[in-house]
Amino acid sequence: MPVRxxxxxxxFDQRFAAFLAAKREASADVEAAARAIVDDxxxxxxxxxxxxxxxxxxxxxxxxxxxxxxxxxxxxVKACEPATLDALKxxxxxxxxxxxxxxxxxxxxxxxxxVELGWRYTAIESAGLYVPGxxxxxxxxxxxxxxxxxxxxxxxxxxxxxxxxxxxxPLVLAAADLGGVTEIYRVGGAQAVAAxxxxxxxxxxxxxxxxxxxxxxxxxxxxxxGKVGIDMIAGPSxxxxxxxxxxxxxxxxxxxxxxxxxxxxxxxxxxxxxxRLAADVEKAVEAQxxxxxxxxxxxxxxxxxxxxxxxxxxxxAIPLADAIAAEHLEIMTVDPDALATNIRNAGxxxxxxxxxxxxxxxxxxxxxxxxxxxxxxFSSGLSVHDFMKRTSILKCGPDQLRALGPAAMTLGKxxxxxxxxxxxxxxxxxx
Amino acid sequence: MPVRxxxxxxxFDQRFAAFLAAKREASADVEAAARAIVDDxxxxxxxxxxxxxxxxxxxxxxxxxxxxxxxxxxxxVKACEPATLDALKxxxxxxxxxxxxxxxxxxxxxxxxxVELGWRYTAIESAGLYVPGxxxxxxxxxxxxxxxxxxxxxxxxxxxxxxxxxxxxPLVLAAADLGGVTEIYRVGGAQAVAAxxxxxxxxxxxxxxxxxxxxxxxxxxxxxxGKVGIDMIAGPSxxxxxxxxxxxxxxxxxxxxxxxxxxxxxxxxxxxxxxRLAADVEKAVEAQxxxxxxxxxxxxxxxxxxxxxxxxxxxxAIPLADAIAAEHLEIMTVDPDALATNIRNAGxxxxxxxxxxxxxxxxxxxxxxxxxxxxxxFSSGLSVHDFMKRTSILKCGPDQLRALGPAAMTLGKxxxxxxxxxxxxxxxxxx
Numbered sequence: 001m002p003v004r005x006x007x008x009x010x011x012f013d014q015r016f017a018a019f020l021a022a023k024r025e026a027s028a029d030v031e032a033a034a035r036a037i038v039d040d041x042x043x044x045x046x047x048x049x050x051x052x053x054x055x056x057x058x059x060x061x062x063x064x065x066x067x068x069x070x071x072x073x074x075x076x077v078k079a080c081e082p083a084t085l086d087a088l089k090x091x092x093x094x095x096x097x098x099x100x101x102x103x104x105x106x107x108x109x110x111x112x113x114x115v116e117l118g119w120r121y122t123a124i125e126s127a128g129l130y131v132p133g134x135x136x137x138x139x140x141x142x143x144x145x146x147x148x149x150x151x152x153x154x155x156x157x158x159x160x161x162x163x164x165x166x167x168x169x170p171l172v173l174a175a176a177d178l179g180g181v182t183e184i185y186r187v188g189g190a191q192a193v194a195a196x197x198x199x200x201x202x203x204x205x206x207x208x209x210x211x212x213x214x215x216x217x218x219x220x221x222x223x224x225x226g227k228v229g230i231d232m233i234a235g236p237s238x239x240x241x242x243x244x245x246x247x248x249x250x251x252x253x254x255x256x257x258x259x260x261x262x263x264x265x266x267x268x269x270x271x272x273x274x275x276r277l278a279a280d281v282e283k284a285v286e287a288q289x290x291x292x293x294x295x296x297x298x299x300x301x302x303x304x305x306x307x308x309x310x311x312x313x314x315x316x317a318i319p320l321a322d323a324i325a326a327e328h329l330e331i332m333t334v335d336p337d338a339l340a341t342n343i344r345n346a347g348x349x350x351x352x353x354x355x356x357x358x359x360x361x362x363x364x365x366x367x368x369x370x371x372x373x374x375x376x377x378f379s380s381g382l383s384v385h386d387f388m389k390r391t392s393i394l395k396c397g398p399d400q401l402r403a404l405g406p407a408a409m410t411l412g413k414x415x416x417x418x419x420x421x422x423x424x425x426x427x428x429x430x431x
Numbered sequence: 432m433p434v435r436x437x438x439x440x441x442x443f444d445q446r447f448a449a450f451l452a453a454k455r456e457a458s459a460d461v462e463a464a465a466r467a468i469v470d471d472x473x474x475x476x477x478x479x480x481x482x483x484x485x486x487x488x489x490x491x492x493x494x495x496x497x498x499x500x501x502x503x504x505x506x507x508v509k510a511c512e513p514a515t516l517d518a519l520k521x522x523x524x525x526x527x528x529x530x531x532x533x534x535x536x537x538x539x540x541x542x543x544x545x546v547e548l549g550w551r552y553t554a555i556e557s558a559g560l561y562v563p564g565x566x567x568x569x570x571x572x573x574x575x576x577x578x579x580x581x582x583x584x585x586x587x588x589x590x591x592x593x594x595x596x597x598x599x600x601p602l603v604l605a606a607a608d609l610g611g612v613t614e615i616y617r618v619g620g621a622q623a624v625a626a627x628x629x630x631x632x633x634x635x636x637x638x639x640x641x642x643x644x645x646x647x648x649x650x651x652x653x654x655x656x657g658k659v660g661i662d663m664i665a666g667p668s669x670x671x672x673x674x675x676x677x678x679x680x681x682x683x684x685x686x687x688x689x690x691x692x693x694x695x696x697x698x699x700x701x702x703x704x705x706x707r708l709a710a711d712v713e714k715a716v717e718a719q720x721x722x723x724x725x726x727x728x729x730x731x732x733x734x735x736x737x738x739x740x741x742x743x744x745x746x747x748a749i750p751l752a753d754a755i756a757a758e759h760l761e762i763m764t765v766d767p768d769a770l771a772t773n774i775r776n777a778g779x780x781x782x783x784x785x786x787x788x789x790x791x792x793x794x795x796x797x798x799x800x801x802x803x804x805x806x807x808x809f810s811s812g813l814s815v816h817d818f819m820k821r822t823s824i825l826k827c828g829p830d831q832l833r834a835l836g837p838a839a840m841t842l843g844k845x846x847x848x849x850x851x852x853x854x855x856x857x858x859x860x861x862x
Contacts, residue, residue, distance in 0.1 A: 381823055398785050407793065426685050
C-alpha cells in the first residue's frame with residue numbers, strides 16, 4: 001500500500017520530511033571489492049580484465065576477442081526486427097535534432113579597456129559508455145548516451161557491455177551502431193570501468209565515462225573520478241504526477257506503473273487536489289497490476305515507495321514538487337504550462353495528458369538520462385555539454401596591462417603571493 | 432633542477448609519458464577520518480560540529496556564535512586597506528561582467544510534427560562556499576566562487592571558513608561581503624562540509640558545495656556527493672608556457688615562479704623551440720628565486736616538478752600541450768592566437784607577452800577556478816553553469832502522441848517494459 005499524505009493534516013510536515021528522507025536503495029558496501037578490481041586492472045591491464053571477466057561473466061576470452069567485431073555487429077543488426085530498428089532510427093534522429101540545439105556558442109569580446117576576453121568550447125577527445133548487461137540492457141539508453149557525444153564532436157566513443165555467459169543483446173549492438181559508437185568491448189563491472197579509465201594494451205583509455213551500472217560500476221566510477229570525468233551516479237528512477245480533477249485516472253495509473261515496473265526501488269508519486277481522482281487512481285493501479293507482466297516488481301515499488309499526496313489546491317503542490325525534485329514530472333491539469341513555470345526542481349517535465357513519460361523515454365528527442373534521488377535540485381539531465389569543455393581566453397596588450405596591473409599587484413601582495421605581483425611588475429618596470 | 436626533455440631524443444615518448452604519470456600529490460588516506468566526522472555531524476548536528484571545531488581549530492563556540500555577525504563583517508571591512516578594497520571591487524565588477532555573458536538561454540520550439548520541446552534553466556536554491564583558513568585564505572577565490580553564484584541567481588549563499596585559534600582574515604570577510612555571500616559560519620574541515628550537506632539546527636543544508644580545501648575537505652566532498660552537488664576536486668595548480676625565440680626570458684621566468692610559489696606541489700612547464708630561450712629562462716628563474724619571499728616553496732616546486740621541453744617547431748608543441756592539458760596555458764609566440772586555436776585541452780589560455788596569468792588570477796574577469804591535474808581534458812573552469820540546472824520540456828497533443836506513440840510502444844515492448852507501452856496504448860485505444 002502506498003503512503004498516503006494530506007497536506008492539511010497536523011503532522012504533514014513531519015511525515016513529508018520522513019518520506020523525503022527515506023532511502024530507496026540499500027547502499028551495498030562494495031567499495032573495497034570495487035577498489036581491488038580497479039587497482040588490479042590498473043596494474044596488470046588485460047590480464048586482470050580477462051580474469052575478472054572469466055570470474056564474473058563466466059566467459060573465457062583472450063585479448064584478441066575482447067572487442068566485438070564488425071561482423072558480429074552486422075549480424076546483430078540483421079537479427080533485429082525491422083520495425084524495432086525503424087523505431088530506434090526514429091529515436092536516434094529525434095535525439096540528434098534536439099541535442100544539436102544544445103551546442104554551445106563560443107564567445108569573444110573586447111571590453112572598454114581593450115582587453116580581449118571570451119571562451120571556446122571543444123569536444124572531449126574520447127568517451128567511454130558503460131552499458132549494463134542482462135535485463136537492464138536498454139538500447140534506448142545506448143542512444144541517449146551516444147548521440148549527445150557524437151553531436152558534441154567526440155571522435156572516439158567506446159562502449160563496454162558485459163556478456164554474461166557470452167550473451168549480448170542484438171538490439172544493444174544495433175543501437176550502438178546507429179548511435180555512432182566506434183569500439184565495443186564485451187566487458188563489464190568495475191573491471192570495465194577500470195580499463196576505460198586506466199587503459200590496457202587492448203583498450204586505450206578515455207577521458208570521460210558515462211552510463212548507468214550496478215553498485216560495483218557506480219563504486220568504480222567514484223574511484224576513477226578525477227583520473228577521468230564521470231557523469232552522475234544514477235539512482236533508482238522516479239516519477240511525480242501532479243493532476244487535478246480533470247486527470248484521467250487510468251492514464252495516470254498507467255504512468256505510475258510504467259515507472260514502478262523499472263525496479264522495486266523505483267518511486268511513483270501522485271499529488272492531487274481531487275480526492276475523487278486519488279481514489280480512482282489507486283483503484284486503477286490495482287486493476288492494471290493484474291495484467292502486467294512485471295507486476296511483481298511494479299507492485300513492490302508501488303507498495304514500498306509509492307505515495308499519494310492530497311493538497312487543498314495546486315499552488316500547494318509547488319513547494320512539495322520542489323522538495324521532491326523528481327527525475328520526471330508529469331503535469332495533467334487544466335493549465336500545465338502555468339504550473340510548470342513555477343516549479344524549479346525537476347529533471348524533465350511532461351506537459352498535459354497526451355505526454356506520457358514513455359514518449360520522452362524513447363522518441364521525444366530530449367534525453368532520458370536525468371537526475372534521480374532529489375539531485376534535480378543541483379544537476380541536469382545528460383546533454384551535449386557533458387561531452388564538451390570550455391577554455392577561457394584572456395588577452396591584454398601593454399595598455400591593458402598598465403590599466404589592470406596595479407590592482408592585480410595589490411591583490412597579489414595582500415595574499416602574500418609576491419611572485420604573482422612581480423610577474424606583472426617586471427613587465428611594467430615597477431619592480 | 433627541473434626535468435629537461437627534448438622532443439627529438441629517442442626516448443622522448445617514454446620520458447614524456449613518465450612525466451605525465453608522475454603524481455604530484457601524496458593522496459593522504461584520510462577518508463576514514465573524514466567519514467567519521469561527516470557521519471557524526473549528520474547524526475548529532477551542532478553538537479558534533481562544535482566539538483570538532485574545538486578539537487581542530489582550538490576554538491570553543493556555542494551554536495549562537497557559529498555565525499559571523501554583521502558587526503564583525505563591518506569591522507573587518509573597516510580594517511582593510513582602502514586600496515585593497517578598491518582592487519577587490521574592481522575584480523568583483525569585472526568577474527560579474529564576464530560571467531553575465533555566460534547566462535544560458537532557455538529554449539522552446541515546436542517541431543514539424545507539432546511536438547513542443549525545449550528546456551528551462553533555473554538557479555540552484557542554495558550553495559555552500561568552502562574557504563580554507565590560514566595562509567591559503569584567498570579573498571580572490573571568495574569572489575571567483577561567490578560572484579558566478581550570484582549572477583546565476585542563487586539566493587542563499589553560505590560561506591564556511593575555519594578560524595583556527597579564533598583568527599579570521601578580514602580580507603576574506605570583505606570579499607564575502609562584496610561577493611554577496613548571505614551567511615558566514617566560522618567552521619571548516621570535513622565537519623563544515625558535513626554541516627552544509629546534512630544541515631544542523633543552526634546551519635540549514637545547501638544544495639551544492641563549491642570551493643577548495645585540504646585533503647579532509649576533499650574527502651568529505653566526495654562522501655557527500657549525491658546528497659548534494661559538488662564542484663571539481665581541486666589539485667595542485669599548474670602553468671604551461673609555450674614560447675618561441677621572441678619570448679622575454681625574465682617575464683617567462685616570473686610567470687613560472689608565480690605558479691611555483693603557490694605550493695611545493697605546483698608545476699611550471701616551458702615548451703619552446705628556442706634553446707637560447709630555454710637556457711635564459713632557467714638562468715632567470717635561478718636569479719629571481721634569490722629575492723623571492725616564498726623562495727623555499729617555489730624552488731621546491733621548480734626542482735621537483737618543473738620542466739623544460741624542447742621541440743623542433745611549435746607545431747610539435749600542440750599534441751604535448753593537449754596531453755598536459757594544463758590548468759593555465761600562456762602562449763608567448765609571434766602569433767599566439769593561431770597556436771591557441773589548435774590546442775584543445777587547457778583550462779584557460781593567456782595570449783601574448785602582456786597577459787601574465789596573474790592578471791587572470793585577479794582582475795581579468797574570467798574565473799580562476801580551473802581544472803587541474805590534466806582534468807582540462809574533460810572539464811571546465813567554474814562558471815555560472817555550475818550554479819544552474821536545466822529542466823527539459825516535452826509536450827504532445829493527441830496528434831503528436833498518435834504520430835510518435837507506436838514507435839515508443841515498439842521500443843517499450845522490445846525492452847520488456849510493457850507498462851511503458853501500455854501508458855501510450857491506453858491513450859491511443861491500442862491496448
